[in-house]
Amino acid sequence: MQEALRILGSDAQLVELPEIVEQARHVRRSEENRSRSLPLTIRGLRKSFGDNEVLRGIDLHIPAGQFVAIVGKSGCGKSTLLRLIAGLETATSGTISFDEELDPADIRVMFQEPRLLPWARVLSNVEVGLGQERNSPDAQARAVHALEEVGLSEKRGEWPAVLSGGQKQRVALARALVSNPKVLAFDEPLGALDALTRIFMQQLLERVWRDQGFTAILVTHDVAEAVALADRVLVIEDGQIAQDVSVDIPRPRRRGSADLAALEGSILRQLLKSTDDPSNP
Amino acid sequence: MSVIETLPRARKALRLPRPDGLIPWIVPLAIIAIWQLACVTGFVSARVLPAPSDVVLAGWKLVLSGELARNIWVSFWRASVGFLIGGGIGFAFGLANGLSQLSSKLTDTTLQMVRNIPHLALIPLVILWFGIDETAKLFLVALGVFFPIYLNTLHGIRTVDPQLIEMGRVYGMTDGELFRRVIFPGALPSIFVGLRFALGIMWLTLIVAETIAASSGLGYMAMQAREFMLIDVVVLSILIYALLGKLADSASRALERLTLSWHPAFQKH
Ligand SMILES: Nc1ncnc2c1ncn2[C@@H]1O[C@H](COP(=O)(O)OP(=O)(O)OP(=O)(O)O)[C@@H](O)[C@H]1O
Numbered sequence: 001m002q003e004a005l006r007i008l009g010s011d012a013q014l015v016e017l018p019e020i021v022e023q024a025r026h027v028r029r030s031e032e033n034r035s036r037s038l039p040l041t042i043r044g045l046r047k048s049f050g051d052n053e054v055l056r057g058i059d060l061h062i063p064a065g066q067f068v069a070i071v072g073k074s075g076c077g078k079s080t081l082l083r084l085i086a087g088l089e090t091a092t093s094g095t096i097s098f099d100e101e102l103d104p105a106d107i108r109v110m111f112q113e114p115r116l117l118p119w120a121r122v123l124s125n126v127e128v129g130l131g132q133e134r135n136s137p138d139a140q141a142r143a144v145h146a147l148e149e150v151g152l153s154e155k156r157g158e159w160p161a162v163l164s165g166g167q168k169q170r171v172a173l174a175r176a177l178v179s180n181p182k183v184l185a186f187d188e189p190l191g192a193l194d195a196l197t198r199i200f201m202q203q204l205l206e207r208v209w210r211d212q213g214f215t216a217i218l219v220t221h222d223v224a225e226a227v228a229l230a231d232r233v234l235v236i237e238d239g240q241i242a243q244d245v246s247v248d249i250p251r252p253r254r255r256g257s258a259d260l261a262a263l264e265g266s267i268l269r270q271l272l273k274s275t276d277d278p279s280n281p
Numbered sequence: 282m283s284v285i286e287t288l289p290r291a292r293k294a295l296r297l298p299r300p301d302g303l304i305p306w307i308v309p310l311a312i313i314a315i316w317q318l319a320c321v322t323g324f325v326s327a328r329v330l331p332a333p334s335d336v337v338l339a340g341w342k343l344v345l346s347g348e349l350a351r352n353i354w355v356s357f358w359r360a361s362v363g364f365l366i367g368g369g370i371g372f373a374f375g376l377a378n379g380l381s382q383l384s385s386k387l388t389d390t391t392l393q394m395v396r397n398i399p400h401l402a403l404i405p406l407v408i409l410w411f412g413i414d415e416t417a418k419l420f421l422v423a424l425g426v427f428f429p430i431y432l433n434t435l436h437g438i439r440t441v442d443p444q445l446i447e448m449g450r451v452y453g454m455t456d457g458e459l460f461r462r463v464i465f466p467g468a469l470p471s472i473f474v475g476l477r478f479a480l481g482i483m484w485l486t487l488i489v490a491e492t493i494a495a496s497s498g499l500g501y502m503a504m505q506a507r508e509f510m511l512i513d514v515v516v517l518s519i520l521i522y523a524l525l526g527k528l529a530d531s532a533s534r535a536l537e538r539l540t541l542s543w544h545p546a547f548q549k550h
């Protein structure tokens with residue numbers, strides 16, 4: 001039972017001029033970036049760990065360049081789905097296909113933990129993200145550029161141990177970005193950060209997504225974060241996609257606006273209803 | 282200009298001799314002073330314990346005759362060659378068993394069993410096999426050094442953060458790169474623990490082996506001196522052993538500081 005909710009921004013007529021310009025720029029960018037992102041199609045995807053069937057038939061198409069958020073209760077299989085997409089697990093049955101032959105550097109994952117090498121300087125950690133191009137002559141320049149992108153180029157010579165949690169996560173983002181991936185999967189990358197740093201990081205994520213145009217798949221337990229960032233929110237329940245909600249609110253979105261709150265509320269209600277439902281296993 | 286402003290500078294000037302660098306030396310120096318005093322006043326008989334000055338004098342004589350340098354060199358050579366052989370084999374087994382399931386299944390249980398034999402208990406056997414020539418001492422040192430290096434290398438490799446290994450694989454590292462950039466640096470702190478343990482065992486083994494079965498080296502020098510009641514030379518040998526042990530330890534610490542500078546524990550400025 002999948003239903004698609006379509007919620008239009010109710011104050012669309014109130015959009016101010018600079019926002020229109022911003023939107024136009026966004027459209028143009030996404031045209032340019034089409035070649036730098038890949039669509040993704042999942043058919044009948046199932047995954048079991050022993051007797052525990054975590055994913056029970058996922059069918060999903062993500063167009064190139066879309067920003068998709070995946071929400072759901074803890075343990076519902078969000079990370080598992082992401083790891084399957086990233087090729088870190090093998091499916092029990094079903095397929096995941098991208099439009100073209102995928103180079104390993106075309107898909108990158110950002111985990112909840114930064115997973116930086118403690119014995120490598122910040123810059124070398126970012127260079128790790130280049131994969132097999134690590135030894136190319138412009139490797140260092142590209143790593144510096146990626147660090148500039150996340151606003152940390154002055155920390156390039158530091159050990160990861162001296163960075164704050166948010167800075168480590170930004171280095172991890174730079175490492176994920178440096179190979180210009182076509183698909184970027186995030187597994188609760190902001191889960192461990194404080195509220196203010198989270199908002200800053202959300203804006204950073206949105207900005208790099210708009211600049212680079214990759215297909216973004218963000219797993220989060222924060223519905224507000226999902227509706228603020230994504231074009232589309234998927235709710236996973238009982239190993240299937242229970243809701244597929246388009247977020248047609250124009251960007252840049254104002255945090256705390258009525259539209260976002262309404263959408264967040266409706267998704268949360270659905271999530272909670274299924275929790276209260278006694279007929280639910 | 283004001284007094285307050287010049288105060289910190291004065292304090293800085295006073296701190297120049299680094300009192301925290303001198304503090305550890307106060308107790309050893311005091312002990313030597315009391316020891317010297319006790320001997321000079323006749324409180325301790327020279328046949329029980331020679332005065333520090335006598336020990337220095339004995340040392341100076343041995344330096345002049347060239348005997349001291351020769352014996353230290355022989356002991357040093359035995360220690361390092363035995364260490365390199367035993368440590369090298371232990372390291373190789375640690376790597377192999379940490380990285381390969383097959384290798385681990387094949388050899389780990391055997392090695393864990395052999396580990397329970399105190400290597401010094403083998404001395405009679407080793408003398409029977411090799412007599413008292415160099416092989417016997419090298420064998421004992423190598424055997425003693427093998428286990429701490431083996432066990433800690435293995436432990437270090439097995440406890441490298443699996444999340445980092447997964448990260449390395451996701452980012453397309455080859456097996457060689459994964460080892461060089463993730464596994465080995467991750468195992469290094471543990472390998473150093475093994476190294477420091479091994480250095481201690483190395484000297485201990487050598488002292489015992491040279492005392493029991495040798496015709497040169499520091500331990501032999503001490504035993505010779507005992508025969509001729511040269512107690513100052515006996516004390517001198519003991520002190521030199523202590524000094525060499527301390528030297529090896531400092532060297533490994535320096536190496537550790539150099540290679541583990543990323544580690545939060547070594548980032549005191
Ligand atoms: N490697 C594994 N082996 C066995 N079971 C696993 C494994 N990985 C995940 N599972 C199981 O699969 C289920 C879904 O796990 P998953 O990590 O995908 O949940 P999640 O939705 O990401 O939860 P959270 O929001 O808490 O991160 C859980 O019941 C978990 O126990």
Ligand SMILES: [Mg+2]
Nearest residue numbers: 078079080187
């Ligand atoms: Mg998860």
